[in-house]
Amino acid sequence: xxxxxxxxxxxxxxxxxxxxxxxxxxxxxxxxxxxxxxxxxxxxxxxxxxxxxxxxxxxxxxxxxxxxxxxxxxxxxxxxxxxxxxxxxxxxxxxxxxxxxxxxxxxxxxxxxxxxxxxxxxxxxxxxxxxxxxxxxxxxxx
Amino acid sequence: xxxxxxxxxxxxxxxxxxxxxxxxxxxxxxxxxxxxxxxxxxxxxxxxxxxxxxxxxxxxxxxxxxxxxxxxxxxxxxxxxxxxxxxxxxxxxxxxxxxxxxxxxxxxxxxxxxxxxxxxxxxxxxxxxxxxxxxxxxxxxx
Amino acid sequence: xxxxxxxxxxxxxxxxxxxxxxxxxxxxxxxxxxxxxxxxxxxxxxxxxxxxxxxxxxxxxxxxxxxxxxxxxxxxxxxxxxxxxxxxxxxxxxxxxxxxxxxxxxxxxxxxxxxxxxxxxxxxxxxxxxxxxxxxxxxxxx
Amino acid sequence: xxxxxxxxxxxxxxxxxxxxxxxxxxxxxxxxxxxxxxxxxxxxxxxxxxxxxxxxxxxxxxxxxxxxxxxxxxxxxxxxxxxxxxxxxxxxxxxxxxxxxxxxxxxxxxxxxxxxxxxxxxxxxxxxxxxxxxxxxxxxxx
Numbered sequence: 052x053x054x055x056x057x058x059x060x061x062x063x064x065x066x067x068x069x070x071x072x073x074x075x076x077x078x079x080x081x082x083x084x085x086x087x088x089x090x091x092x093x094x095x096x097x098x099x100x101x102x103x104x105x106x107x108x109x110x111x112x113x114x115x116x117x118x119x120x121x122x123x124x125x126x127x128x129x130x131x132x133x134x135x136x137x138x139x140x141x142x143x144x145x146x147x148x149x150x151x152x153x154x155x156x157x158x159x160x161x162x163x164x165x166x167x168x169x170x171x172x173x174x175x176x177x178x179x180x181x182x183x184x185x186x187x188x189x190x191x192x193x
Numbered sequence: 194x195x196x197x198x199x200x201x202x203x204x205x206x207x208x209x210x211x212x213x214x215x216x217x218x219x220x221x222x223x224x225x226x227x228x229x230x231x232x233x234x235x236x237x238x239x240x241x242x243x244x245x246x247x248x249x250x251x252x253x254x255x256x257x258x259x260x261x262x263x264x265x266x267x268x269x270x271x272x273x274x275x276x277x278x279x280x281x282x283x284x285x286x287x288x289x290x291x292x293x294x295x296x297x298x299x300x301x302x303x304x305x306x307x308x309x310x311x312x313x314x315x316x317x318x319x320x321x322x323x324x325x326x327x328x329x330x331x332x333x334x335x
Numbered sequence: 336x337x338x339x340x341x342x343x344x345x346x347x348x349x350x351x352x353x354x355x356x357x358x359x360x361x362x363x364x365x366x367x368x369x370x371x372x373x374x375x376x377x378x379x380x381x382x383x384x385x386x387x388x389x390x391x392x393x394x395x396x397x398x399x400x401x402x403x404x405x406x407x408x409x410x411x412x413x414x415x416x417x418x419x420x421x422x423x424x425x426x427x428x429x430x431x432x433x434x435x436x437x438x439x440x441x442x443x444x445x446x447x448x449x450x451x452x453x454x455x456x457x458x459x460x461x462x463x464x465x466x467x468x469x470x471x472x473x474x475x476x477x
Numbered sequence: 478x479x480x481x482x483x484x485x486x487x488x489x490x491x492x493x494x495x496x497x498x499x500x501x502x503x504x505x506x507x508x509x510x511x512x513x514x515x516x517x518x519x520x521x522x523x524x525x526x527x528x529x530x531x532x533x534x535x536x537x538x539x540x541x542x543x544x545x546x547x548x549x550x551x552x553x554x555x556x557x558x559x560x561x562x563x564x565x566x567x568x569x570x571x572x573x574x575x576x577x578x579x580x581x582x583x584x585x586x587x588x589x590x591x592x593x594x595x596x597x598x599x600x601x602x603x604x605x606x607x608x609x610x611x612x613x614x615x616x617x618x619x
Binding site for chain 2: 563564566590591593613615
């Protein structure tokens with residue numbers, strides 16, 4: 052279950068840049084770390100993500116949670132087939148200031164057909180979470 | 194509870210364009226209808242929303258659900274103060290084809306402090322839902 | 336997708352009483368109707384479900400939603416194998432009075448591996464929902 | 478935010494037994510610990526919670542999550558007024574064996590009007606979670 056990763060950080064980044072150019076890895080998101088049943092991503096602050104008052108938009112935080120879960124699954128099982136988000140539940144806790152956001156993903160379950168994950172989103176350098184998400188991914192037959 | 198709307202469709206569109214330029218009303222989203230405890234929005238198909246294979250991205254569908262809920266609350270209570278999303282749960286049901294998406298929002302509850310809504314997302318002209326969301330908005334003291 | 340049911344109302348009731356005695360069909364729950372992609376259940380009011388003040392408990396409403404989804408899936412695919420709840424999200428909207436509750440379930444998706452459903456819970460004879468749930472069932476390989 | 482608790486473990490137990498006899502504190506549930514922004518509860522294994530095959534029912538795990546969140550809020554703010562569950566999302570990860578379950582609750586946010594919490598449910602003595610829940614409580618004006 053918590054076996055070693057199937058892909059290294061470099062392999063994950065190379066795969067995402069090649070297969071998902073629209074994720075804008077290196078521009079909108081950075082994969083900072085992958086490990087057994089976990090991943091850490093950064094959402095780079097930019098004008099595109101911002102709401103009036105300087106806070107980061109809900110859809111941008113949703114995207115960070117979604118991509119973090121995908122990366123955690125990918126690092127664990129490798130690029131065998133596309134895992135698909137089937138459910139994502141997000142709680143918005145505090146208005147984030149104008150700064151990069153860090154999403155820490157932990158896989159709660161990695162089954163043959165489903166993966167369940169949680170993501171805690173914090174402003175870089177802060178302890179308190181600004182948002183928290185849980186989600187389910189469907190893993191295609193291998 | 195299901196009283197008449199506080200704002201007309203034209204008033205909603207004018208308010209959103211003035212206060213939320215980043216929502217890109219008229220470019221990314223169109224508010225097609227508002228009524229008692231409901232709203233209907235269109236997500237215009239564009240390259241920005243697309244995933245490989247031509248399907249529309251999860252974050253774009255999340256944004257459609259979120260904006261549809263906000264508009265339904267706004268039309269009902271008027272622009273007295275900013276309602277804030279506190280929770281959004283979305284189920285992705287089918288891969289949408291490359292076409293406009295319609296989000297039909299229904300307010301399940303409009304209380305003094307909280308509004309709860311559901312949104313069914315369909316490809317225009319189709320019966321089957323491609324995604325379904327429920328969410329909670331916190332309504333500031335008036 | 337919305338094909339005829341695999342089981343009639345009588346067959347569903349007989350199956351549940353035989354296989355799930357702890358569901359207390361006929362005592363705690365009644366299956367009132369099944370149809371294509373839908374089911375309607377009644378939670379019989381009893382002292383066991385009640386909170387101080389006479390309102391029905393959250394876990395009792397959760398159980399009604401969960402059983403209604405299970406019955407809708409069962410009626411559609413038949414008792415080939417046990418579908419298992421993987422996710423359930425419930426919004427509590429109003430305090431229900433001391434009376435029977437009706438849960439109306441609609442299947443939003445019935446795929447090979449996953450079913451997604453929504454349940455609206457109302458007090459019998461009332462229009463407004465007291466709770467609303469969405470959930471996912473994993474369907475074992477057939 | 479993470480200030481000292483308003484109530485001790487003994488005070489919480491005495492309050493729940495007096496005000497919520499139907500929670501069956503001491504019979505169905507035990508509050509094992511409360512601390513700043515957290516609580517730990519035990520669901521005592523009993524025939525009432527069991528499904529065919531010996532596993533614990535979904536509604537019983539839902540109730541454990543719901544009560545754990547309520548206790549964490551209560552310990553933090555005291556018995557000033559009744560917090561009410563407005564949303565609960567639960568992911569079922571593994572079938573629990575026939576044994577007591579431990580629910581660890583952590584408050585992600587304790588605002589003036591809303592509290593958001595997560596609960597991880599494990600079989601006693603095990604590391605892997607069998608279920609994970611997040612929920613929102615509405616806190617009445619004080």
